[in-house]
Amino acid sequence: MGKIVVCTMVSLDGYVEGPGGDIMAMPMDEAFARHNIDRARSASSFLFGATTYRGALTYWPAQHGNPDAHPLDHYIAKRYADGIPITVVSDTLTAAETGPWRDQTTIVRRADSHEAVAKLRARDGDALMFGSLALWTDLMANGLVDELHLMIGPKTVAGDRRVFTGVPETALRLVGVRTWGGSDNVVLSYATNQG
Numbered sequence: 001m002g003k004i005v006v007c008t009m010v011s012l013d014g015y016v017e018g019p020g021g022d023i024m025a026m027p028m029d030e031a032f033a034r035h036n037i038d039r040a041r042s043a044s045s046f047l048f049g050a051t052t053y054r055g056a057l058t059y060w061p062a063q064h065g066n067p068d069a070h071p072l073d074h075y076i077a078k079r080y081a082d083g084i085p086i087t088v089v090s091d092t093l094t095a096a097e098t099g100p101w102r103d104q105t106t107i108v109r110r111a112d113s114h115e116a117v118a119k120l121r122a123r124d125g126d127a128l129m130f131g132s133l134a135l136w137t138d139l140m141a142n143g144l145v146d147e148l149h150l151m152i153g154p155k156t157v158a159g160d161r162r163v164f165t166g167v168p169e170t171a172l173r174l175v176g177v178r179t180w181g182g183s184d185n186v187v188l189s190y191a192t193n194q195g
Contacts, residue, residue, distance in 0.1 A: 003126045003146035004047065004117060006136045007039045010150050015159030016133050027153035031183035033072040035151060036130065040076050044125025050090035052131035061100050087120065089113045089135050117144045133161060141167050147191055154184040
């Protein structure tokens with residue numbers, strides 16, 4: 001049986017992005033990239049909301065085989081290029097918008113998302129979510145998230161979107177704490193009672 005694993009960055013004041021949706025306001029550094037690589041290595045598929053998917057689609061295909069890309073981007077770019085299965089929950093995304101990822105992308109409508117995610121959990125291997133706040137908080141509120149890997153950044157950003165909005169009281173169990181030399185970011189990893 002697989003797990004639904006959320007991997008996201010959170011500012012010290014509890015936001016996932018800066019004002020106006022500026023994700024570059026977050027204190028992303030080399031530790032952020034290394035942690036994402038480690039999580040991607042253990043995933044058998046990716047799960048996204050439409051906004052995060054569209055953002056990934058504008059960035060990652062151009063990094064594959066790009067000699068000027070940051071060396072830490074090469075591994076994740078290769079996972080996409082190698083055809084890792086992707087599930088996107090969206091009522092607006094069309095197959096025509098999936099570009100080079102068309103053959104590996106399954107689009108699920110919001111009304112069917114809980115059933116589709118339950119099927120992902122029933123398979124072997126973990127489905128990894130980067131970003132996708134609206135989707136993962138809905139899934140967590142409905143008992144469909146198994147692990148949270150929260151990278152806490154040493155910055156207040158006074159953003160517009162707080163983490164955990166809409167999630168009811170939920171008991172979590174700490175399963176790991178990770179730090180890196182040269183970085184003030186820390187990852188707190190939790191298992192949910194559902195997992």
